[in-house]
Amino acid sequence: MVNYPDSFEEKIHFDKVKILIKEQALSPMGKELVDEMAFIDDVSFLGNLLGKVADMKALLDEGQEFPVSYYIDLRPYLQKIRVSGTFLELSQLFDFKRSIETISSVVSFISKQEEDKCLYLKKMLGEHNHTYPYVRERLNNILTKSGKIKDNASPELRKIRNSLLGKQQSVSKVVSRLLQGAKEQGWAPAETEVSVRDGRLVVPVNAAYKRKMSGIVHDESATGKTSYVEPAEAVELNNEIRELEYAERREILRILVAFAEDIRPYLDDLMLSYNFLAEIDFIRAKALFAQTTESIRPHIEDQPLVQWKQARHPLLYLHFKKEKKQLVPLDITINENQRILLISGPNAGGKSICLKTVGLLQYMLQCGLFIPLNEGSKCGLFQKMFIDIGDEQSIDDDLSTYSSHLSNMKYFTKNANAKTLLLIDEFGTGTEPLLGGAIAESVLEELNKKKAFGLITTHYTNLKHYASENEGIVNGAMLYDTVAMTPMYKLEIGTPGSSFAFEIARKIGLSEKILIQAKEKIGEDRVNFDSHLRKVVKDKMIWEKKRFKMSQQEKTLERVLANYKKELEELKQLKKKEISKAKEEANQLLSEANKTIEKTIKTITENKANKSVTRTIRDKFEKEKERLLKEEEKDASIDQKIRKIKEREERKKNRKSKERSSSKITERKEKSIEVGGQVKVTKTGAIGEVLEISGEDVVIVIGSLKMHTKKKDLLPLSNNKAKRQSSNSNSSIQRKVFDKRLSFDPDIDVRGERGVDAVAKVSEHIDNALMLGVSRVRILHGTGHGVLRKMIREYLATLPDVDRYKDEHIDHGGSGITVVEL
Template identity: 50%
Template sequence: MIYPSDFEEKIGFKKVKELVAENCLSPMGIENVDKIRFLTNVNEITLNISATKEFQNILNFEDTFPSDHYYDNTLCLEKIRIEGSFPEIHEVFDLKRSLETAKSVLNFFRTKEGNRYPVLSSLCKAVKIYPYVSESIERIIDRNGNIKENASSRLKEIRTEINAKRILASRRLQAILKQAQAEGIVDKDAEIPVRNGRGVIPVNIHDKRRIRGLIHDQSASGKTVFIEPEEVVGINNDIVELEYEERREIVRILTAFADNIRPYIDDLLDLNRFLGEIDFIRAKALFGNRFKSTMPSITDSPGLSWRKAIHPLLALAFEKIPGREVVPLDIKLDSKDRILLISGPNAGGKSVCLKTVGLLQYMLQCGFTIPVAEGSESGIFSKILIDIGDEQSIENDLSTYSYHLINMKNFLKHGDERTLILIDEFGTGTEPGLGGSIAEAILGEFNRKGLYGVITTHYTNLKHFASVTEGIVNGAMAFDSQFMQPLFQLYIGKPGSSFAFEIARKIGLPEEILAKASEKAGVKNISYDKSLREIARDKRYWENKRQNIRQHEKRLEKMIEQYERELSEIGTMRKEILSKAREEAKTLLSESNKMIENTIRQIRESQAEKEKTKQLRRNIEEFRGKIEKPADLPEAENLTKTDKLISQVKKLKIKKEKNKDGHIKPGDA
């Protein structure tokens, strides 16, 4: 259920449908846009959104997708269904190209490996394409959409006769024209024009009786008449009769074609609907890609948790304004905090937040992907009820406040624990004290019934009620009190100030008036509003601190990642050095053994000659010195560097953990 009847126009969905319809290639696609409806079954919603998301991926990552010749063949096929009927040639040509498009679409999905697009592929399973139908069309229609000359033997004979007659008529006319030019009846540079489908001779009005035949036309000046010579009248009459016969033969061919494909009409209509559905999903995907829309995690229970949500129509409007960008919205409604009460200055973005929630949730439940960040979650509501705008009714004798109260009455009547309500400027339109009291009582009943909602207000009593009531949470639109301008950021957890006096002061109201207003407002109200301003200021301060800490953490993470990468490289280098050292040690040991064995052998062979023995001993001492000399290896240096890196990484990790443990949150003292 959605309420009121003009819900789609108020929430902005009517404009969304117009934009999607502009993306459609066919009347069937546009018809599907018109048929969009609010869904409440989680499986149906998930299926629709999944199809749209898959098509977004096709548009983003595939080279091509068949996007030509999405013709609506409904009227043609329904005509063929009637016994004895026949389609026009252009209708058969449209059907031919539609079948080619459908075949290309089916081939696209059937040739994709790994079931890349499961939902869209499942749409193709029930689609039937009969080669017989395509072959029947190919036999009678050429690639330019004309009836083939050999569609039947009789048609070929007729067209051969027509061509022969036309050649004969042309030759006769040329001969008559040349003779008339020679006699001066016709200008030397005159050619044979066509009037009423027949070749004629342009003759001066005064010489018209010199050429016997039928007058078909006269020039605007009246000086020239166009005569069909009697020598070619008979030939042209024969051509006309043959053309009638040609048309009768074409009708016979088309009637036979209709008889042949009539058994397949229902399947061809299904194919037509399939192309319309593909066109519709493609149009939604184009819209989604325009705003980088995603598919949030969807659950059957009510609620939502969105990160960086944007209003697509606002984003579209800002595209035309240099330097303007939509400030993303982070919002959460769950079983603990079901109703969000947003307060803050006028033109600060309260209504935009409310409409963003309404439009995106409605889009989601109509099968659209929505512009929110990855990791967002969405529940399903059975009803969405809104009270937006000033709806005075002279005809029904309703004031603005009366209209709002009627809406509240309907909300209370129809609302339940699966209902989402959206109320802009709750309680306004009457005396603030009484209006605030009634609004508080209604808000309490909404909460008791378990409704979910987003409500905007300026009333202090509602802010206080939300702060002490379980199930309702305050939200504030940020405002830069230094530069006196809205920041369009929503902070959940604390109420916001209207900044009425600050805005009035900026506009230039006299200080004496502001002083009197302050007295009339009372110390209590002024103090409360001042406290809200201070909270907002402190919140921004700590939010900036948190942003700085996040940036610092990111730098730490990069440094740790760099050090760990270097550490890994050094570890690898160390292994290589040790491996190399071991190999060299083995080589030296082997050489030592060989040296000793060789020396012993030589001493024995020399029979212990003094000089020879001394020389051998010197050789051994030199070899020993070579072994005992410290190797010039960078091992020690690398090990020292490794120890230093390990120490730095440990310090950085400890520092990061401390930051996590002592993470500053908005509102911390």
Template identity: 45%
Template sequence: MIYPDNFEQKIEFQKVRQLLLERCLSPLGKEKVEEMHFSASYDEIEPLLFQTEEFVRIREEEDSFPADHFYDMRPVLRRIRVEGAWIDQNALFELRRSLQTINGIVAFLRCDEEKTPKYPYLLALAGEVLTFPEITRRIDSILDGFGQVKDHASPRLSEIRRELTSTMNGISKSLNAILRRAQAEGYVDKDVSPSMRDGRLVIPVNPSHKRKIKGIVHDESASGKTVFIEPSEVVEANNRIRELEADERREIIKILTDFTNYLRPFLPDLLESYEFLAKIDFIQAKAAFATLIGGIKPSIDNTPQIDWVEAVHPLLYLSLKKQNRKIVPLDIILEGDNRLLVISGPNAGGKSVCLKTVGLLQYMVQCGLLIPLKENSRVGVFNDIFIDIGDEQSIENDLSTYSSHLLNMKFFEKHCNGKSLLLIDEFGSGTEPRIGAAIAEALLDRFNRRQSFGVITTHYQNLKHFANENKGVVNGAMLYDRHEMQPLFRLAIGNPGSSFAVEIARKTGIPEDVIAHASEIVGKDYIDMDKYLQDISRDKRYWERKRDEIRRERKRLEEITSKYEADLETINKQKKEILAQAREQAERLLAESNARIENTIREIREAGADKEKTKQIRQSLREFKEKIEPVDMPEIKKRKKQKQKQTAGNDNGLKAAQPLAAGDTVRLIGQSSPGEIMEISGKKAVVAFGMIKSTVDLSKLERVSANQIKKEKKASNTRDLLHERKLNFKQDIDVRGMRGDEALQAVMYFVDDAIQLGVSRVRILHGTGTGALRQVIREYLGSVHGVARFQDEHVQFGGTGITVVDLE
């Protein structure tokens, strides 16, 4: 149910209809736009939204969709249902082209029917639509590509047109002969040629010579300087042409009548196909409109709810776009315990726009239109939408503004339920404020008891209190910049708004003594409460911004953590693979070395201790040893030599370094983690790195001292401590309520820490007050070398009550 009768006018939906009509390709789609209606059926709404979303994708991704020749042939098809009627030539040509469009659309949608279809909802709409290829072929046998009847449409027509051509050629030859003779004798000018008058070929002649040529005068020029004569030699031939043309028309009518008789049995199915074409035209118009306003298919549930993120009033968006201005989007939630939203705030602050945005978008989506909001929004379905916006005062019906509001409220109270959406502007206004506020509160209580949903705007304090104290009702405020004295057009849910009546009165130039007197009349408590509402609104914006910053930082840390964990997993995997390859290579080299040594011993024995032969064998063994050294052996040797130089005695540098032994503290060359040698077996050592034991070549180990480990650990701890301090550092400090010296000392420590940790920007919340604390803090900031600049925060986030500091 939609209330009142002029609901569409109230929310400007008529303009939406007009924009849709402008995007239709034919009367087919326009008819569907006029038939478009509000639906409370989820099963009806969801397919409509999916169809439009799929067509938006077709507009964006496809070039082959047939979009021409959307002709409405239904009037013609209904007319030829009568026996003896025939379809005219132009209508037949439009029928052929529109049938080709229907065939093309159905083929486009069915092209991937065997696979998972790309556009399942549009494919379902095509359903059992017939495409009539045989009708198209029959039309092609009658008409050519320009819509003209072909010569061979029938044997009789072919015969008639051959005779027509022959007769016309004969007339043309006769006329040209007569014309040349007349030109030779001077009766007709040299540049004159035969022309056509009343369907007959004639010769233009000067009136003074008209008796020189025998024939019939058919016409005279407007100036009277030319007469058009049909020579008597061609009169009979022209008469024959007239007869043949009449025969041609009768034969064409016969051909069209025969085709119409063939077509007549198919008329019911043809009308169904044009109904399909009408729906496609309507859907493409909705898709074009969605593209214009940035509309999407939201997540929709079969339950009454509103959870919209960055919703936009489409008509206001288009209007501001023409002026190169940006619209402020609306975030709003109506669900659970917050079903009824009571919005307060200054006049011209956007309350009514908010109300109309909710009404228009909810009505649009339940008419099957895509709406402009973010993808993470959720939309519900309401059975009823009731609206009370504007002045319904009527002289004829003797209704005052307040009386008309009360009539609406009577209807709302009688019919609203848990699936109703109420939209009420300036609730309770139009009469004496105290009784108006009381009646409004009683009605609000009744709406709440009925579990209804709604958006209600008001200036009454008692309704703000009611919303704060009753489950199911929540306060909302249209934000206002108290420093710039201008509305921000943003809705904040959770706290009531201030009307800023005193500030606005002061800005408009009302004398200060009048404002003071007014403040005395309403009382200090009322003025203070309004001021507290303003402070709450400002602080709420500040902490909302802080929450967003924390959310973004947390997300960034989660991404970094995930990246490091993935990198660590990759490194561990690579480490295992390298160790496995190294172990396999070592085993292979060991086996080869043992075989080579045994072979060398055998050859030495067989050589019988021959020195020369033994020398050659040892040289061969050395070459093998050099061959199997790892690629990085030169680097390892270099490090070993450096180590030996550091640890060598004074015995002319020839004394070797102390060999590694069990119990020594060592680490892998090039690494930082220390370990302890558990045991040594040949050229390998078992080393414990923490809880992990590993077998390592002695050549890859180096001894480290306790002092060296201690120094490296201290440096690492310092880096970790600075990193932790930076992560935990808060970039905001609140010094409101502190004494001047106490606040200044806190700011000094805060700024010093920020500079030490390399923070680029900090914020100091000192409030407005008298401005003394702000001045002291800024004098100090001006003397700090690490401070690049400082300025007021943006008006939306605190203005002069917060100083933003950029650090070098």
């Protein structure tokens, strides 16, 4: 594992990453491990390191209260007491007690996690026992919670302190009594209290009366008005107290020495425990840094590979986040088929940042750190990483900038292999362009032969040509907005980039006369080449937008088709239900009518056609007749519903048959498409005139727009029919709006989309909703790190037609869905 040059970490700014990780560490021993991070190319060992960070990050993401107090490094002091007769000072012993309790708490916390969680951290516990119950018990027997020696740390200490307490109480009584007498005699002011000088209780008296009290004068006040006298009665008691204090110190020293003797056999194990605590602190710091930079543990393969989605430079990300700006992420692929990526483009377009991002993230990963990528990214491992960036002038070695670059190229060509990642900025610059370009091309050829991998930035046209003509090397371009004349900081792999030298010069305000002269000097071919590059980039961007729009339209069509199928199925079910219901009601109606008639005839027969009875029966019969007529009207409405359903199905069948016949006619008339004829584009309904025909390819003009298409997508029209269909286009717009309203889905799913693309989709969705009169839409963006949700909401806040927006109800998606009221 060799990284070149020695200042590699500084060149990719890994030293700044270390500083940020150190800020997350709790102890000097954790910070030491940050400094000791090293480049690793063993996939198994690296996987173990990343697994520990993943376990810790999962605990932090869940909000669990991981023990974070008293990460104190006792290793230097434990090393000191290896010598017999040495001991830990009281403050060191207190630190030892608190830190060993922290180690025990960490072990307990990890052990209590569920079986399928924290597997890598639990494996650390299995390697060694870090609890030491005997040591902790001894510490608890010696020290109080505040770090003082307990009275019962030993029987002798208890005896000494009891005696000491008795003597202190006695001398306090004597001195208090004498002070009271002094007050009564007027030798001391009434508010005077007992004082202490040199650890002995004394009586403050007026200096004029100091000879009145028998004893020893220990001190006087700054003004000389007060003298501090130790009464003769208290001298002996104070002497006994002083002797007991000496005895107490000797006993405490004996206890500390005895404790050191007791734990001396455990010192090697205790040192390992503090190494464990240091590593836990280090792992936690890496996990917190991963949280801060929204980094992940990517999929790793044991081969040279860079296949990254939405890669972000962590330092730039944090800076932009602080400034509330949006960082443009990087999509990049380097694999066996395209080992060397040659990036070109305008100055200040992001080439060097792209190179540094790759270098920093790959180095971070192989030092055991998570890196800021999107899920689905793949990372490989390299054995060596070489970088040539910046000014490496050396006065001592008498090297110019270009000489320094050549020295680096010498080292690269000599030491690179198939597992080396090269990072070269401004390849070949620093000398006469024609010669520098030739040397650079030869170096590139040699590196390609060695099967090395790398990112190289350049402005040289000959290198772009070389990359396009040789396997293993691929061109890449930093995109540039030719309308706004600003860099887009987006990498496009597959095409070389233009330097946009003339455009940038024109934007700055350089004279047009000078630009024309410059074009004449470099020749038409060079100008045309650069112009073609710009046109290719511009056309690609246009077609990318069209492709995106077409994919959106396809999704819309699929949704509309699904809605139609659903509606048809519902209609079929409704038809069956209505027919069944109509038959039941008709049978019931017929049965009731027959019963009424039979009952009427029977009543008339029984009453022998009595007029009054007959009249009453007739009235009843008329009422029943009216009821039946109402039922008949209801039946008519049911028949009407069924008829409407049948008519709708019939229209659909006719429409399908017309489409089939239309397609057959198109097939028959396809041969009659000719230059100057009128045609209809079957996919869009647009009417145009044929300009060119080349085999199956046709060029048509629609208004002022040229269009390349296929014969199979065109329908020949007569001139009259073309005019008629063109005039009918306005009425079709209303019909399209009506159809769109039927098919519009107020919900939109932008999960997995890039931020800019997601906002574009939301913008189009909001426009459609406003056009169609929809007052409420829902945006499904998922939870994740909240970046997509934040971008969408910031955009919504700028729209005047948005009344308000909020999270969906927790039962229906919560913060993963934004509900927008229009």
